Amino acid sequence: MNDDVRNIVLGVVAAGISAALGWVARTSVWKRKLRRKQAFLGLPENSESLLVVNRDPAATEPAVHRFDVFALLELSALIKDCGAHVHVVTQDTAHQGFGERTEFCVGGPGSNRRMMAHIAAMLPGVRVNIDPEPGPDRGAFQIGGERYRMDPGITEYALLARLTAGDRREARPVFLFCGQRAITNQAATRYLARKHGSGSFVLLLKVINSQAYGPDVVELVGDVTRAAQSPLPESPAPRSSHRAS
Numbered sequence: 001m002n003d004d005v006r007n008i009v010l011g012v013v014a015a016g017i018s019a020a021l022g023w024v025a026r027t028s029v030w031k032r033k034l035r036r037k038q039a040f041l042g043l044p045e046n047s048e049s050l051l052v053v054n055r056d057p058a059a060t061e062p063a064v065h066r067f068d069v070f071a072l073l074e075l076s077a078l079i080k081d082c083g084a085h086v087h088v089v090t091q092d093t094a095h096q097g098f099g100e101r102t103e104f105c106v107g108g109p110g111s112n113r114r115m116m117a118h119i120a121a122m123l124p125g126v127r128v129n130i131d132p133e134p135g136p137d138r139g140a141f142q143i144g145g146e147r148y149r150m151d152p153g154i155t156e157y158a159l160l161a162r163l164t165a166g167d168r169r170e171a172r173p174v175f176l177f178c179g180q181r182a183i184t185n186q187a188a189t190r191y192l193a194r195k196h197g198s199g200s201f202v203l204l205l206k207v208i209n210s211q212a213y214g215p216d217v218v219e220l221v222g223d224v225t226r227a228a229q230s231p232l233p234e235s236p237a238p239r240s241s242h243r244a245s
Helices: 003-041 066-081 113-122 182-193 225-229
Strands: 048-053 085-090 102-106 126-128 141-143 146-148 155-163 174-179 201-208 218-223 240-242
Touching (some): 003 066, 066 085, 066 102, 066 182, 102 113, 113 174, 141 155, 155 182, 174 182, 182 201, 201 225
Parallel strands (some): 048 085, 048 102, 102 174
Antiparallel strands (some): 126 141, 155 174, 155 201, 201 218
C-alpha cells in the first residue's frame, strides 16, 4: 500500500469515526431532552394521558372553537413526541379523578365544567367571571387581591398551571389551560411547549394584540402560584384592576 492510498484510507476511517461520534453525541442530547420533556409532562413512553375538550359557549350546538382545536392538535403533538397515548373526552363526560395519568384540560370554567372543578379544588385563590352578560368584568380573573380584565383582541390573559395531587411522587400532573378567550387557550399551549421544569406552578400569561398576532405574542406576567393556591382575601373587593394601556 503506497502513501497516497494509506492517506485516503486513514481519511475515510477518520471521517467515519467523526460521523459516528457526532451521531452518538446528537442522539445522547436528543435522549436527554426527551427524558426531561417526559418527566415534565408526566408522560413516560407508552403511558396514558387524558385530553379534556371544552365546548364553544357561543355555539347553539355542541362544538369546539377552532382555536381550541388548534390547541388540542398542538398538545397531541407533544404527547406523541413523548411516545405516550392520549384519550380525548369532552368536558361533560370526564367523570374520574386525577393523578393516575397526565391530564390536559383546555378552556375556562365557562366552557369546561371540569376546569371549574379543578379550580375550585386546587386553586382557591382564583375566581373567573363567567357571567354571559356584557360588562367590564366579563371573563375577568381575580387572583388573590388582583383583578385582570380583558380588552378583547388587545390584551387578554390566560392561566397556565401544572398541578399534582398531594405529595405522591408517582402522581401524574394535571395541566390547566384557562384562557379568557379560545385564542388565549392556544397561546397557553404554545407557551407550555417552550417550558420545562418540575413541581407545581401557576403562571399568569398576557396575550398581546391577538387580533393582529394571533396566539404568538405572549408575555409572562408572573408566577402566581402562592396567590392562586391560597384562600381569597375576606374582602370581596380586589386591590386593583389590570387592563391594557
